[in-house]
Amino acid sequence: MFKRHSDLPSAGYLLLVIVTVVVFFSTLATASTLILQGIIERWYHNVSGTWTIQVIPVLGDSPAETQRQMNSIMRFLESTPGISVVQPLSPQQITQLLEPWLDSTELVSNISLPRLIEVVPQNGGLLDSETIFVELSEIFPNVSLDDHKAWLTNIAYISCFLDLNLIALFSIMFVLVIVATFFVTKSKILMYRSIIEILYLLGAQDDYIAIQFAHASLMQGLHGGLLGLSLALPVLLLITGWLASHLEGDFWLTLTLQPAQMAMKLGIIPIGVAWLAWLAKVSARLTVYKVIARPI
Amino acid sequence: MLDMSQASRIIVRFESVSLQYGHEPEILRNITFSIAAGSFTFLTGRSGSGKSSLLSLMYLAQRPSRGLVSLFGQNISFIERQALSAIRRRLGVVFQDFRLLDHLSTLDNVAIPLRIAGVREEEVMKHVPELLSWIGLARFLHAKPSTLSCGQKQRMAIARAVISRPDLLLADEPTGSVDSRVARRILHLFIELNKIGTTVIIATHNEHLIKELNISRVHLHLEGGRLLLLDTPKIF
Ligand SMILES: Nc1ncnc2c1ncn2[C@@H]1O[C@H](COP(=O)(O)OP(=O)(O)OP(=O)(O)O)[C@@H](O)[C@H]1O
Ligand SMILES: [Mg+2]
Numbered sequence: 001m002f003k004r005h006s007d008l009p010s011a012g013y014l015l016l017v018i019v020t021v022v023v024f025f026s027t028l029a030t031a032s033t034l035i036l037q038g039i040i041e042r043w044y045h046n047v048s049g050t051w052t053i054q055v056i057p058v059l060g061d062s063p064a065e066t067q068r069q070m071n072s073i074m075r076f077l078e079s080t081p082g083i084s085v086v087q088p089l090s091p092q093q094i095t096q097l098l099e100p101w102l103d104s105t106e107l108v109s110n111i112s113l114p115r116l117i118e119v120v121p122q123n124g125g126l127l128d129s130e131t132i133f134v135e136l137s138e139i140f141p142n143v144s145l146d147d148h149k150a151w152l153t154n155i156a157y158i159s160c161f162l163d164l165n166l167i168a169l170f171s172i173m174f175v176l177v178i179v180a181t182f183f184v185t186k187s188k189i190l191m192y193r194s195i196i197e198i199l200y201l202l203g204a205q206d207d208y209i210a211i212q213f214a215h216a217s218l219m220q221g222l223h224g225g226l227l228g229l230s231l232a233l234p235v236l237l238l239i240t241g242w243l244a245s246h247l248e249g250d251f252w253l254t255l256t257l258q259p260a261q262m263a264m265k266l267g268i269i270p271i272g273v274a275w276l277a278w279l280a281k282v283s284a285r286l287t288v289y290k291v292i293a294r295p296i
Numbered sequence: 297m298l299d300m301s302q303a304s305r306i307i308v309r310f311e312s313v314s315l316q317y318g319h320e321p322e323i324l325r326n327i328t329f330s331i332a333a334g335s336f337t338f339l340t341g342r343s344g345s346g347k348s349s350l351l352s353l354m355y356l357a358q359r360p361s362r363g364l365v366s367l368f369g370q371n372i373s374f375i376e377r378q379a380l381s382a383i384r385r386r387l388g389v390v391f392q393d394f395r396l397l398d399h400l401s402t403l404d405n406v407a408i409p410l411r412i413a414g415v416r417e418e419e420v421m422k423h424v425p426e427l428l429s430w431i432g433l434a435r436f437l438h439a440k441p442s443t444l445s446c447g448q449k450q451r452m453a454i455a456r457a458v459i460s461r462p463d464l465l466l467a468d469e470p471t472g473s474v475d476s477r478v479a480r481r482i483l484h485l486f487i488e489l490n491k492i493g494t495t496v497i498i499a500t501h502n503e504h505l506i507k508e509l510n511i512s513r514v515h516l517h518l519e520g521g522r523l524l525l526l527d528t529p530k531i532f
């Protein structure tokens with residue numbers, strides 16, 4: 001498709017190798033960022049739009065008394081307009097949540113644990129967590145409310161950081177390809193000096209020669225890009241396979257749920273490859289204009 | 297002073313041109329001459345007398361140390377890069393050392409001037425094999441120069457020089473490596489080109505070549521760095 005006659009010998013594959021490496025790592029980096037973004041997005045959805053109410057058992061109260069207090073808090077919440085779901089976590093659920101941190105269920109069951117109630121305010125409701133908390137704590141002083149604001153902000157920061165990271169990585173890759181093209185083209189020009197001189201003597205313009213260098217770089221960029229992609233995909237499959245067998249089910253769900261979405265987002269990589277190849281083409285061309293000196 | 301009609305018929309013009317390589321003595325000394333459009337010129341001289349050097353000034357491979365060189369009415373000392381290559385495209389040059397590109401086939405070597413001129417690939421693929429078969433290289437379309445004999449390379453170089461029907465053909469010893477039968481064929485080609493308007497300048501130390509030819513021609517001779525006019529054409 002892109003076949004085109006060239007008067008210059010094809011010289012080495014340095015640029016191809018560089019682009020291959022660049023695309024290989026960019027693909028892996030993009031894929032892992034997408035996986036992390038997926039996980040973060042899931043956290044965000046789980047947490048945003050819900051509040052957690054924590055009821056700390058009053059010292060000396062029996063579990064039955066604590067349960068009674070729980071029930072009246074539930075009734076209060078259920079009767080508050082603007083709340084759509086009120087869901088208490090059972091003591092077993094809380095124990096399960098804590099277990100990974102405290103190691104043994106036995107130890108956990110011996111301490112008097114706070115009770116948790118998950119509250120989902122109505123969508124687009126005007127109810128704000130501050131008002132509810134003030135009302136609640138007037139009646140039940142041992143209650144605290146967490147609307148996850150700090151947590152959500154942190155997640156947003158992490159997500160933003162990942163994006164910036166990827167942008168920085170791509171910028172470095174692009175600069176690398178430009179610099180590599182410059183030096184590869186420059187050394188080719190020196191290598192083919194006598195050929196270029198003959199072409200000039202036969203009436204070639206700078207463009208005629210520059211286009212040939214540019215086309216060679218474009219082809220090396222495209223081939224390197226495709227090679228990098230085809231090397232990265234199996235590695236990606238291996239990594240996701242490994243993750244699937246080593247991650248807890250819940251985490252893995254996040255990934256397996258969205259292969260289509262992933263594939264779509266990974267579509268950015270072929271576009272990136274085309275972009276890199278084009279970049280190689282343009283920088284080769286500019287390099288020729290910069291470096292070439294005519295015989296007269 | 298030349299009037300305009302005369303000036304426009306002058307294709308090459310040297311005024312007090314000298315050429316010196318580094319700090320060596322001058323190879324060409326104070327040379328003045330002009331070549332009219334449509335003429336057929338022989339440039340002779342002993343080996344080392346500076347024939348190739350004189351031609352290299354005409355195909356713009358170097359500038360004179362002193363004096364003025366103008367081609368197609370343009371003083372080459374005051375020409376921009378782009379215009380220089382436009383002038384070069386009006387020239388056909390047979391270099392004494394051929395200057396073929398060793399990594400390209402015969403076909404691609406000869407096609408270079410056409411491709412530089414932006415001729416469509418179909419045309420290139422039509423005209424180049426035609427010329428190559430006329431010049432006796434039909435069997436070597438895809439051969440690399442390194443696999444050909446010296447005479448075959450010389451013919452390839454000639455084909456490359458004439459493929460784009462140049463306004464001015466500069467041939468440096470174009471029959472140096474071929475037998476007399478092929479030499480006559482090549483001269484015949486040059487005469488045909490000359491008839492359709494190409495101005496021809498042939499540098500050679502082989503004076504027999506000139507005697508054999510029964511055409512109207514200019515004969516310039518280089519000796520001791522000076523240029524002598526030995527023969528003027530009857531019709532010019
Ligand atoms: N690039 C160069 N640098 C230095 N000296 C050169 C260069 N080219 C030619 N000369 C010298 O200039 C002189 C004339 O050389 P030139 O090649 O012009 O002669 P010529 O008449 O073409 O000879 P021949 O018939 O052998 O081809 C020679 O002494 C040669 O050594
Ligand atoms: Mg010579």
